[in-house]
Amino acid sequence: MSDVRFCLSTGKPPPLTAGPPGGLRPRRRLWGRDRELARVARITDPRAAQAIVVAGEAGIGKTSIWTAGLAAARAAGLRLVTTVSSEAEVDLPCVGLDDLLGELLDQYGGQLSDLHRDALACALLRRSDLPEPSPRVLAVSVLALLRSAVDDEPLVLAIDDLQWTDLETQRCLAYAVRRLWGRPLRLLLAIRTPSPWWPPQGGPTGSALLDALPAADTVYVGPLSPAAMRHVLAAASGTPVSAEQAQDLADSTGGNPFWALQLAQARRVPGPPEPESDDGFAPSVTSLVTERVAALPPRVRETVEVIAAMGRPSPSDVVRALDDPSADDPGQLLDLALATDLVVARGGRFLPAHPLIGTALLASIPGFRRRRLHLRLAESSTAPEARAHHMLAARTIYAGPGDPGGDTEDRGDLLATLDAAALAAARRGAIAAAARFADQAFTNSDAADPYRQTRLIRSARYHYRAAELLTAHRQFGLVDLASLDPDLLDEVVPLFADTAGRLFGRQAVAHVRKLLEELPDDIDPHRRARRAALLLTLRAHSFYGDERSVEASRAAVDATAAARSAASLQHWALGHLIEAEYMSGREPADDLVLCRAALERSVPRELLGMPTDVLRAMVMVASDDIAPARTLLERVREAALAAGDDSVVIIAGTVSGYLELVCGRSERCAAHLQEVDRIVDPDAPEAAVIVCMRGMLHIARGEFCSTRTMLAALDADGVAPSDRSDVVREYLRGQLALYEYRFGDAVEHLRTFLDFNHRRGRTNPAARLGVDVDLGYALAASGDLEGAEEVARTLVEAANPGFRSIAQGCACRIRARVAQERGDEAAVVAFAEAAVEHHSHTERLPELGRSLVVLAEALVARDPARASETADRARAILLQCGQLWWADRAARISRSPVPAGDVRPTLSPSERAVAELVANGDSNRAVAEQLHLSIRTVENHLRSVYRKLGARSRRDLPGLLR
Numbered sequence: 001m002s003d004v005r006f007c008l009s010t011g012k013p014p015p016l017t018a019g020p021p022g023g024l025r026p027r028r029r030l031w032g033r034d035r036e037l038a039r040v041a042r043i044t045d046p047r048a049a050q051a052i053v054v055a056g057e058a059g060i061g062k063t064s065i066w067t068a069g070l071a072a073a074r075a076a077g078l079r080l081v082t083t084v085s086s087e088a089e090v091d092l093p094c095v096g097l098d099d100l101l102g103e104l105l106d107q108y109g110g111q112l113s114d115l116h117r118d119a120l121a122c123a124l125l126r127r128s129d130l131p132e133p134s135p136r137v138l139a140v141s142v143l144a145l146l147r148s149a150v151d152d153e154p155l156v157l158a159i160d161d162l163q164w165t166d167l168e169t170q171r172c173l174a175y176a177v178r179r180l181w182g183r184p185l186r187l188l189l190a191i192r193t194p195s196p197w198w199p200p201q202g203g204p205t206g207s208a209l210l211d212a213l214p215a216a217d218t219v220y221v222g223p224l225s226p227a228a229m230r231h232v233l234a235a236a237s238g239t240p241v242s243a244e245q246a247q248d249l250a251d252s253t254g255g256n257p258f259w260a261l262q263l264a265q266a267r268r269v270p271g272p273p274e275p276e277s278d279d280g281f282a283p284s285v286t287s288l289v290t291e292r293v294a295a296l297p298p299r300v301r302e303t304v305e306v307i308a309a310m311g312r313p314s315p316s317d318v319v320r321a322l323d324d325p326s327a328d329d330p331g332q333l334l335d336l337a338l339a340t341d342l343v344v345a346r347g348g349r350f351l352p353a354h355p356l357i358g359t360a361l362l363a364s365i366p367g368f369r370r371r372r373l374h375l376r377l378a379e380s381s382t383a384p385e386a387r388a389h390h391m392l393a394a395r396t397i398y399a400g401p402g403d404p405g406g407d408t409e410d411r412g413d414l415l416a417t418l419d420a421a422a423l424a425a426a427r428r429g430a431i432a433a434a435a436r437f438a439d440q441a442f443t444n445s446d447a448a449d450p451y452r453q454t455r456l457i458r459s460a461r462y463h464y465r466a467a468e469l470l471t472a473h474r475q476f477g478l479v480d481l482a483s484l485d486p487d488l489l490d491e492v493v494p495l496f497a498d499t500a501g502r503l504f505g506r507q508a509v510a511h512v513r514k515l516l517e518e519l520p521d522d523i524d525p526h527r528r529a530r531r532a533a534l535l536l537t538l539r540a541h542s543f544y545g546d547e548r549s550v551e552a553s554r555a556a557v558d559a560t561a562a563a564r565s566a567a568s569l570q571h572w573a574l575g576h577l578i579e580a581e582y583m584s585g586r587e588p589a590d591d592l593v594l595c596r597a598a599l600e601r602s603v604p605r606e607l608l609g610m611p612t613d614v615l616r617a618m619v620m621v622a623s624d625d626i627a628p629a630r631t632l633l634e635r636v637r638e639a640a641l642a643a644g645d646d647s648v649v650i651i652a653g654t655v656s657g658y659l660e661l662v663c664g665r666s667e668r669c670a671a672h673l674q675e676v677d678r679i680v681d682p683d684a685p686e687a688a689v690i691v692c693m694r695g696m697l698h699i700a701r702g703e704f705c706s707t708r709t710m711l712a713a714l715d716a717d718g719v720a721p722s723d724r725s726d727v728v729r730e731y732l733r734g735q736l737a738l739y740e741y742r743f744g745d746a747v748e749h750l751r752t753f754l755d756f757n758h759r760r761g762r763t764n765p766a767a768r769l770g771v772d773v774d775l776g777y778a779l780a781a782s783g784d785l786e787g788a789e790e791v792a793r794t795l796v797e798a799a800n801p802g803f804r805s806i807a808q809g810c811a812c813r814i815r816a817r818v819a820q821e822r823g824d825e826a827a828v829v830a831f832a833e834a835a836v837e838h839h840s841h842t843e844r845l846p847e848l849g850r851s852l853v854v855l856a857e858a859l860v861a862r863d864p865a866r867a868s869e870t871a872d873r874a875r876a877i878l879l880q881c882g883q884l885w886w887a888d889r890a891a892r893i894s895r896s897p898v899p900a901g902d903v904r905p906t907l908s909p910s911e912r913a914v915a916e917l918v919a920n921g922d923s924n925r926a927v928a929e930q931l932h933l934s935i936r937t938v939e940n941h942l943r944s945v946y947r948k949l950g951a952r953s954r955r956d957l958p959g960l961l962r
Contacts, residue, residue, distance in 0.1 A: 030064055031235075032228025039219045040069035043156060043188050044076040049217035051187040053210065056221030058192050058356050059258025065221060066160050066190040073156045073188070079149075080156050084346070085164035087355060088311025092385050093430030094123045096169030100157065101145060108148040115642060116141035123168075123428045125383070135168075135466065136645050138429035139175035146176050146185065154184035161355060162191040162207055168430040174212035178678065181214055189216075223255020232257050233264050258354060262288050289342070289360035296340060303337040308361035309373055309390075312349045321380040371397045378417070388421035388437055395444075415441055415449075422458065435462035435471075442475075453480060457492060464495055473499035482519045486530040490566035493534055494607060497541055506542050513538040526563070533559035537569055540576045550586070553577035557592075568607040571599040578615045588619055611636060614651050621659055624803050626843040630659060646679045657693055662770075664845040664881025666697060673697075688728045695732040696770070699739060700846070702885035707736055727756050731771065738778050739885060741943035744924065744935055746778035769795075769810060776814035781953065783923050785818050792818075809838030809851060816854050820953050828858040849877035850886055856893045857952050867893060892950070907948060914941040915949075919957035 030037060042048035052069065054062045063084075073080055083099035102124060109117050119133035119141040120126075133141070149155050157173070159165055177187065191207065210216075224232065230246035253259040265288075293301055299322075306321045307313060313321070319330040334350070337343050342361065344353050352358030365373065374394035381387040391414050418441035425433040438459035445452040460475035476496035484492060493516060500508035516535055522528050536559045540552040556573040559565075574596040581588045597612040613636045620629035633656045640648035657672035673694055680687050691710065698706040711732055734749030750771055757768065776791035792811035796804065812835035819827035832855035839848040852874035859867035871893040878887035907915065910931075917927045928938045945951065949960045 029235075030061065030068065031231040032224045033061065033065060033221070036065050036219050036221055037068050039217060040065055040188070041072040042217070043069050043073050043186055044078065046184075049215060050181065050185070051189065051213050051216035052219060053213075053216045054188075054190040054219045054221060055193050057194070057256070059256045059354065060221045060223070061257055062190045062192070062221050063160055065219065066158070066188060069188045070156075070158055073158075073186075078154050078156050078186070080158060082158040083160070083165070084312070084351070085159065085161040085166075086311035086351065087161075087164050087359065088309060090164045090166060091389055091433070091436065092383075093166055093168045093425050093433035094428055096159065096165045097142065097172060098124050100159075100169070100173075101142065104145055104149050108145055108152070111148045112141070112144050113642060116144045119429060120145060123430070125428070128427070132427040133429035134643070134645070135171070135429055135431050137643050138168075139172045140641070140643070142172040143176040143179055146180060147183075150180060150183050150185045154186070156186045156188060158188040159209075160190045162189050162209065165207075165209070167208065167432050168428075170208040171432075174208045177209065178212050178214075187213070187216075224250065224257050224260075225255070226250040229255065229257065229260055233260065236261055237264060258356060286360045286363050289357055290364035292340070292342065293361065293364050297336070299333055300336045300340065303333045304340060304342050305361060305365055305373060306377070307337065307343045307350045308352050308358045309370075309377055309393075311358075312351045314349055317380075318350060321377050323376060367397050384417060384420040384424040385433070385437070388417045388440070391417055392440060411444065411446075414444060415451075415455075418444070419455070422462070426462065431462055431466045432468070435459060435466050435468065438462050453483065457488070460492075461495065464499065469499045469503055473503055481516065486527055487566045490530065490534060490569040491604070491607065493538065494541075494569060494572050497538055501541065509538065509542040513542060529559075529563040530565055533563040533565050534569060536560075537565075537573045537576070540573065540580075549576070549580035553580045567599045567602045568604060571596055571603045572607065572609065574599070575609050575612075575615070578612075578619075579610070582615070582618055582622060587623060588615075593619070610651060611648055614648070614655060617652075617659075618655060621655070621662075622803060624806055624842055624844070626659065626663060630656070633659065650676050650680050654689055654693075657690075661693060661697060661700075662846070663843050664849075664877075664883065666700065666882030669693070669697060692728040692731060695728070696735065697882075699732070699735050700881075700883045700885065702739075702888065704736060704739065707732060711736075727753055730756070734771075734778075735774060738774050741781075741946060742936065742939045743778045743782035744939060747775065747782055747784070750775040750778065769807065773810045773814060776811075777817055780814065780817040780821055783821070785821055788814055788818050805838050806842055806844060806847060809835045809842075809847060812838065813851055813854055816858065817953075820858075820955060823955050825858065825861070829855070829862065832858045845877055846881050846883050846886075849874050849881060849883060849890075852877065853886055853890045853893070856890060860893060907945065911941045911945050911948075914938055915945045915957055915961060918942060918954050919961050 036054075040052055040054065043052055054066050054069070056062045070080060070082065081100045081104060083096045085096060089095045097120075101120065105117075105120050105124065109120070112120075115137065118127065118130045119137045122128075122130050122133055123138055123141075146155070146157075162170075177185070189209070191210070226243070226247045229250045230241050230243060233241045233246060233249065249260045249263065253263070293304065296304065302322060303318065306318055310317060310321065315330075315334060318334065322330070322333070337350075338345060342353055342357055343350055352361060362370065371394045374390040374397070378387045378390035378394065381390060395414065418437050422434045422437035422441065425431075425437060438455060442452065442455040442459050445455055456475055456478060460472045460479070463469075463472035463475065473496070476492065476499060479492060479496075481489065481493070493512065497509050497512045500512050513535060516531070516538065519531070522531065533556070536552070537556040540549065540556040543549045543552045553573065553576040557570075557577050560570045560573045574592055578588045578592055578596065593612060593616050596615075600608060600612055613632055617629040617632045617636070620626075620632070633652050637649060637652040637656065640646075640652060653672045653676040657669045657676070660666075660669040660672065673690055676690055680690065695707050695710050698704070698710070711729060730749045730753040734746050734753060737743070737745035737749060754768065754771055754775065772791055772795050776788045776795075779785075779791065780788035792814040795807050795811045795814075812831045816828050816831035816835065819825075819831060832851065835851035836848065836855055839851045842848070852870055856867045856871035856874060859870060871890045875887050875890040878884075878890060913931060914927055914933075917930060918924075922930070924935055924938045924942070927933070928935045931938070933941075942954075945957070949957070951957055951960055
């Protein structure tokens, strides 16, 4: 894709890669294009690139090469779905989807769910009585339809002039193509790139669909050589062309065959390029088309102009748009228009013979007449979006000083049309288009218009739903909050605060709260109570992730209920309270969860936030209620996948992945993470959590190199220290240090991680269980026995009743390690047996396996047979869970100890010196000072000694070194 991005941004060609000799030959030979034709012919080769992009400047011959690719695919028996985008339709939503998916929906619609079939029926204007689909639902529906098609037969999706394909079509196709990559779906795309001769007109300079392609073969179409130009001109004119004439034409047109053919058709003597005209095109083409149009009879000229302004009209559309269509025979007018060679008929529609001709046709119409044309097209249009498009085009045309027409359209009619267009686009699931129309409605409203603010709020909400947060935030900031009624205020302010928080952090939320506090006091007591409740809810939102969050959220819930605030605000406050209690280790009351779930049905979709069922599942996991949580999450995930709600899929997938990880189902955890990886934004907060879980999975499997690679990638990102990614680094470094016996480093990193979360109120024992256990173990191993005891005590005291047994088992494991450091072998066995007992009644199998390993290690000296049996049981459990490092540790227990005399010679002098000092009771710091080493070097030597001697702790060293 780098070639395409280079072309789009610079207009310069990348180096051409020669294709195989020969290649496709269409019926009319394309001179000088053998390499390009050979490369597009590979659209039929399953071993070639899945996507081919034909890129080049306007008039260079992209469409001819694209058409040759279609001919190759058709000859190979591949099914084609195609669309040719038009500049006149770039702002009309879902036009491309109608062309591409209409026949597929007729054929495979019966295989789709009702939800997906109805969404496509709305988008393609086949039904108007159905609920509006969200953009996500529409995208998933496109995916479902294309999946049904490619499961039946290979499919080629072909788009010409991709730069003018409407945004909604591109986004839906991008969503589907990413998920169908590797399936029998091939793409053949043609896109215009900038050039000095033909600056781009209309449409985006980039492409959402191009950005979604994992890879593509970019075929850049460059200038024709003079020799090829000579053949092209001779074939078009039927008369020989001299080499000098061809060279002059190639030089004056930059090797552009379209321009050269236009000059040759007009019998012009080529000269140097003229300065660009106001419309951005070389005036030679515009002037040529203007001369040809001026020579046409008035009614034929009008017909050609209507076709150019409408883009791709049907014959009935053209006839309906003509001024007094009954004055002439419509069929004869259309035939005469086709005879001009300025327009062509294709697929039951009329369109300009070339996009440049269409642009030049519109540019050749005087301003006042062009305005009248668009107004007439607006009157004849049946779709609100098309009517709004033409009314806006008429409004923006400057007809010149003294123009008698002036601003003739009625402003009220324009605003009503724009409002209707926004609603119609939203009903089709085209929220971005709805936002554009709503923007125009607000912009064209007078300051005194009583509906101006309503239009502003509607526009901001559409932008919010389209994930255009910065625009939404700016528009919410323009709203006059003092004039809003309480219900509307309860809906607008949370959205304003949410965009502020997501874009600029908690301080921006505090600024929104301050704006609300500065509003004039209301004399109505009910309105005052509603505003006070809203302020308390904003306060709770600004404390999100803070230790004050629970208290603030509870106050907000009470206030919103007492003031009878809008359902959306009560729902928002309840969500804050449930999350805050969960993060602080409390179990939210059932009535809170049920109340929020009941409110969900009456809350606008953009205000729903985290689904209540996901919150319920998180509470279940915290209470070790694993089976119901898994069932609930699976139901939420399947519903979100069917509805195309990526945000809920990400949340449910992440929680499900964590659930499977702690239960030892590593393969299912990896599957959830892979699913989420495909759709999550790398900058989203959830991305850091997914990275953390993937690192934990690598460490549990003993894949330390993979973990180091992840850490190196995070370090390369250069994120700020306060970023979540930095916290993830601390945790993964702490775990890695622990498993590599660098206990001092482990303590430092894990404490940093826990301190960060404690400052944000995240003290839930279930969520931080693994971190606390690792920290307690590292503290005991590094000699801080009191610190390890404190971790064990806090772990049990903070746990809720449902989770207490697991917490007690982990605390016993920490205390077993402390007793081991103190040399109390009986206490080690007792604590290890207690840990096994606590963990025998939970689905968290990794905890049971680890506790069995600790017990087996404690029994080696006392009861070797039982130790071996316990180790075998632990190893079987841990292998089942994919915990390979711990399984290997269990396997080593049953091995016979190596005689000390055989081991001593394997220690290096430095290792022996460190081992002897540690065996005498010195701490790592004391050893470092005596041997003039760094603490890290001492820990590295000690880790090597443990491995070579088979020691489990420093207490084993005196016996092994004798």
